[in-house]
Amino acid sequence: MTILLSARQVSKQFTGLLAVNQVDVDVAAGSVHGIIGPNGAGKTTFFNLVSGLLPPTSGTLTLDGHEITGAAPYERTRLGVARTFQNIRMFSDMTVVENVMTGMHTRLESSGLAALLRLPAFRREERAAKAKAMELLEFVRLADKAGLRSGDLSYGDQRRLEIARALAGNPRLLLLDEPAAGMNPTETRDLAALLRQVARRDITLLLVEHNMGFVMDLCDRITVLNFGRKIAEGTAREVRDDPAVIEAYLGTKVAERLAKAHGA
C-alpha cells in the first residue's frame, strides 16, 4: 500500500484551544478516506491544515514523501492537491464550460501577450483546454449544460461542476469539504457514485462530511476525531462498532436532547 498523504503528530492551537491535537493520519494512494467526528471535533481545522489554508502549530505533513508542512495553497495545487469548498465557489456569470477552464489556467503555457493578440499558439491551447473541459463535463454528466450560466444550475449540478473544475488541474489528491451538504437523497447517491468513479481514475479522495450514511457507504477508511484527537480509525464497520466512537456520538446526542429538554 502506497501512502500519498501522511500527517504526523499534527496539532493546531488557537488561543486557548487545541483544535487538532497530535493527529497521525495516513491516506493510501487511490483510496477514499473520510474524516468524521462530532461538532467542534477539529475536522475542518485538520482539513485546512492539509489544504494549506492554515499552518499547523507543530507536526509534519508529507505528500508522496515530500514535506509540504509549510507550503502555501498554490504550491500544494502545483504538487497535485485540489479542493472543493463547503460553500460553493464559482464564477456564477460564466458559463459552465468556462468555469471548468478556469481550473486549468495555471497550465496554459502561452504568454499573456499571445492571449491578448489571440495568436495561433494561444488559440490551439484554448481549443485543447475547451476539449478537455468538455470531456470533464461528460464525466460529471453536465456536458448538455456546458453553455448555461453556472449560477442557473441546480445546487446538485453546481456541486458536480465544482468537482469538474477541481479535476481540471489533474490533481492526485482531491480534498472535499462536506461535499454532500445541502443535497437531497438522490443527489447524495449520485454524488457517491461520481466520487467512486473519480477514485477509479487513480485520484485519492480525502473528505470531511457529516452525512454518516454517505461516509460509511463511500469511504475505504475513516478517521474519527473528537476534541481534536484521533479516537478511532478503520473501515466503516470498524469505526461504527468502536465503543469510543459510539460514546463520542452518543455523548453529543444525549447532550443535544438534554439541551432541548431544558429549552436551551
Ligand SMILES: Nc1ncnc2c1ncn2[C@@H]1O[C@H](COP(=O)(O)OP(=O)(O)OP(=O)(O)O)[C@@H](O)[C@H]1O
Ligand atoms: N479560527 C479559529 N479561531 C479560534 N478557534 C477556532 C477557529 N477555528 C475553529 N476553532 C475552534 O476549534 C474547534 C474545532 O473546530 P472545527 O471547525 O475544526 O471543528 P469541526 O469538527 O469541523 O466542527 P463542525 O462539525 O461543527 O464543523 C472548535 O472548538 C472551534 O470553535
